[in-house]
Amino acid sequence: MSKEIEQSIAAKDEEQRKLQLAIHKLQALEQQQKQYIGNISHEFKTPLTSIKAYVDLLNMYDDDPKLLLEAKASIAKETQRLYEMVEKVLQVSALEKYDFESQAELLEVAEGLRDVCARMSGKAERFGITISCDAEPAHIWIDKESFMHIFINLLDNAIKYNVPQGTIHVHSELRDNRVRITIRDSGIGIPEEARERIFEPFYTVNRDRSRQSGGTGLGLSLVRNLVEKQNGSITLLETEGEGSVFELSFPAT
Template identity: 45%
Template sequence: MKIGIKFKLIAFTGSLLLVVILFLSVFVLNGIKSYQDKEDEAILFKQKDMFEQYFSERSSLGNNGTRDKAELARGSIFNKPWLRTIPASVYDTKGELLSGFKVDGKLNENKEKNTMIEYAMQGKVSFAKKDGVIYFYSPIKYKNGIVAILELEYSVKESALFYDNIKKMFYGTGFAALIFGVILGIIYFFNLTRDIYIMKDSVENIQRGNFHKIQLANRNDELGELSKGIVFMSNTIEKNIEELKVERDSLNNAIDKLKKMDKEQKEFIGNVTHEFKTPITIIKAYAELIGMYENDLCLINDGTTNISKECDRLATMVDKVLNLSALEKYDFEIRKKEVNLKEIIDEICARIMGKIKKNDLTFKSNIEDIIVTIDEESLRHVIINLIDNAIKYNRPSGSIDIECHKNGNKITIIVADTGIGICKEDLPKIFEPFYRVESHRSRETGGAGLGLALVKKLVEKQQGTINVDSKLNEGTIFSIEFSI
């Protein structure tokens, strides 16, 4: 069981006060008792001397008047008024009572009377206390001889009552002083321990990291200096922790940035590699068509133009790869400008028409004439990838439909095909990098699963959304939406 410092201090103060009060009480009361005993003893010896002096005087007269000492004691020793105020008895040397006087007339209640008389016959003084009365026995000497035994009865009831009253007063005063001292101690130690508990709570809050809950104990002593030290230590620790957090965040940001750069670099290289296949495929398709129709000048001119454009695209991508190698980073920068969506999509469709015809596909388009601010290069990547996928995963004699229309502040681009489709379980995963639905892909595609991942990223970079709806063996519809 844990005992608090407040209880310990109060218990110590109470115990100390109790010890001091008991010590003073015992010391003072013993002094009073000793003083009373000495006073009583002095009075008894004084009375004894009075009797002995008077007896000596009367004995001298008795010798001159031929009277013996026993008769003198028996007849005249208590005739003096001042002697009759003292309860006393005189015994001869044989222990026989010669004369006596008692104020209250009570019998002698000392049971050791005979023994003490015999002790006095030996020339010694003795006394005993019983029921508030001191019985004093002393030999009376005359001319170096014991002539009688004096018995004195001295009441100490008043002094005992005085002593009892003093003792009660001491104990009562001591108890009151103890209670008062404990109360004062509680008040003082409450303030003292309150500041100690403030510092204790401050230390616990430092351990928990609650630096805003640190309190200062307003004192002008060592505890106040200690409290200031705790506050200073708390501020220093908090500052150091904040600095460490900043450094940690900087390191984490640097690590995240490095990971992101590495990931983007790998993704970009994979995406660019994937993108190389589209222009190469177009170039190869036109080359084969030109070889097949050598006399078709229109086809040759159209093919030459598209081959030149695709070569430019390849050159651009090669430049990006070279830049990536040199800078070890790549950021998909968004460079928006006003463009005509119909012109861009029609141009893309015209460039890829050779591949569409080669795969014996039907192409339909319904493009509204819309002017919009958008990143043209990113949009081209998106449309080309979607149309290319529609060609790759379509059925022989299938169709591709592309639409673009405006609805309020939204622009929607739809690319639909009548291809092999995607099963419902795979739809949520098709935008993940390198994910391929192998069981539904043509063996001739050779895709790496990066095209749709790149499409989704480019769309989201322009605050757009892309959705897909597909049924297995019926076809797929991609829907892109941008806000304007």
């Protein structure tokens, strides 16, 4: 009887411990949601404020051709930024709230990387950036759309935060039964104090530069989610000079 009572008490203590843990997790999740909503509101407010300011100016000085040209360009830029933010917020939210339904298939990595580089070459040329790709033949099992989202986001960042006449180098190799892909750029780099936060939603190293380039602070958060859903990993490597290097690793097939 005594042993049964002890077992009953131990079971109740374990259930109480699990309940307390669940409560703490729910409280943490609630705090994260509040912070997430606050960040969204703040980031959306910035381009909307700019659009509203130009609309007000046009209402006051609608006969100023110089202001009209400036307003059209700025409103178009801020509208595009809002559109990209909405798209990425929806993608991040879908990944965090629901089970990810992917259609994995056998992908030839070198071919996929060359395809992504070709798609981004036009934008790179507009900014005077050169993209090169050096990829070994290898196969991974991955959702193709996720693969495209991952590397388009990474290349887009490498273009936005690069320097005039800069370079981006994409390299992949098969090592230790994993396909390792690096994206190296000659851009402004990422300071040491920001390295632990760059994958957080809405975090940007340089807010002024992000607004000029249309950055939302959501790209790397989305990339990490997509990579991890595909059984991969992403790491920001140490660099001795300027620029950034991201390494992604996926199980080889």
